[in-house]
Amino acid sequence: AQSVTQLDSQVPVFEEAPVELRCNYSSSVSVYLFWYVQYPNQGLQLLLKYLSGSTLVKGINGFEAEFNKSQTSFHLRKPSVHISDTAEYFCAVSDPGGYQKVTFGIGTKLQVIP
Amino acid sequence: EAEVAQSPRYKITEKSQAVAFWCDPISGHATLYWYRQILGQGPELLVQFQDESVVDDSQLPKDRFSAERLKGVDSTLKIQPAELGDSAMYLCASSEGNSFYEQYFGPGTRLTVT
Numbered sequence: 001a002q003s004v005t006q007l008d009s010q011v012p013v014f015e016e017a018p019v020e021l022r023c024n025y026s027s028s029v030s031v032y033l034f035w036y037v038q039y040p041n042q043g044l045q046l047l048l049k050y051l052s053g054s055t056l057v058k059g060i061n062g063f064e065a066e067f068n069k070s071q072t073s074f075h076l077r078k079p080s081v082h083i084s085d086t087a088e089y090f091c092a093v094s095d096p097g098g099y100q101k102v103t104f105g106i107g108t109k110l111q112v113i114p
Numbered sequence: 115e116a117e118v119a120q121s122p123r124y125k126i127t128e129k130s131q132a133v134a135f136w137c138d139p140i141s142g143h144a145t146l147y148w149y150r151q152i153l154g155q156g157p158e159l160l161v162q163f164q165d166e167s168v169v170d171d172s173q174l175p176k177d178r179f180s181a182e183r184l185k186g187v188d189s190t191l192k193i194q195p196a197e198l199g200d201s202a203m204y205l206c207a208s209s210e211g212n213s214f215y216e217q218y219f220g221p222g223t224r225l226t227v228t
Contacts, residue, residue, distance in 0.1 A: 004156075043118070043205055043219030044157070090156050101170060102217070104156030 002027040002093045004105035012111045013081055021076040021108045023091035032094040033074040034102070035065055039087045047089075050074065061085070086112045116140045118220035120206050126226045132194035135223045139188070139208030147217065148181055148191050149205040157205055163189065196227045 007022040025031060032051050036044040048059025055067040065076045074091060091105040119138040127133045139146050144165050149157035160179065162170040166186040174181065178197070183189040193200055203224050207217040 041221070041224075043207070043221050044217075045219070046216045049216070092156075101159060101162070104158070106154070106156050 002031065002095055002103050004091050004093050004103055006091055006105035006108050008108050009106070010109045010111065012113055014113050015083055016080050018079050019077065019081050019085075019110065021089050021091075021110065023074045023076065023105060025072050025074060025091075025093045027072075027093060027095065030096055032096055032100070033065075033067060034092040034094070035059065035063070035074075035076050036090045036092060036104075037061075037087050038090065038107070044090065047076070081110070081112050083112050083114060085110060118206055118208055118218050120204075120220035120223055122223055123221060124224045124226075126228060127196050128228055129198055130195040132192065133196050133225065134193075135191045135204050135206075135225075137189045137191070137206030137220060139206070140218055143208035143210055143218070144186075145209045146183055146189050147207040147209075148189070149207065151203040151205055151222070153202070160191070193225075196225075198227050201225055201227045 003026045005024045013019045034049045035047040037047050038044045047063050048057045048065055050057045050067045058064045063076055063078050065074055067074050088107045088109050090107045092102050094100045094102045118140055121136050125133055146163040148160045150160050151157045160174045161181045163183045166183050179193055181191045203222045205222045206220045209217045
């Protein structure tokens with residue numbers, strides 16, 4: 001069975017500083033990996049996804065993530081955060097086979113401090 | 115821009131009452147998902163439809179929860195009777211196909227059971 005571990009429940013960071021949100025996954029097969037963002041009282045929005053190919057994936061709002069198969073990680077990074085990036089971020093994994101059920105992590109709350 | 119619609123946005127109900135949620139996916143999206151998101155956790159898949167057929171309901175508490183998508187378009191999720199532990203955000207998402215394609219989320223229904 002696949003699973004996702006988000007190592008930090010909350011990450012405070014000052015505005016314009018860089019940030020890394022950590023994600024490790026467990027799966028016995030090849031995987032698809034995703035990062036979603038959720039703003040208060042809203043649904044989730046896809047930031048970026050890794051399906052195959054280049055291990056460095058660029059997404060919306062200046063975010064990027066790197067797939068590291070040997071370390072089973074998919075950490076999310078942004079070189080300079082804005083106040084508007086304050087939200088909850090979810091890492092997710094999907095098995096490419098079958099109906100590709102998506103399993104989400106518990107989320108990391110990013111708080112950008114002015 | 116097309117969006118996934120959900121109603122109601124908020125619902126307060128008493129324990130043992132029946133409650134229903136409605137979701138209208140993006141036009142043309144064959145796959146529809148219902149997730150439950152308990153406060154402080156990531157979304158958990160309850161049921162996945164491919165057109166009008168259920169393809170995964172392994173995590174749906176079938177003694178009290180039911181879901182239908184009769185014409186393969188909009189969908190209803192019902193809980194009867196509601197229990198205190200059902201208090202959560204219920205998210206609907208849709209995609210063109212399986213999870214290879216981006217899932218688009220609705221704003222969710224916040225359920226409080228008293």
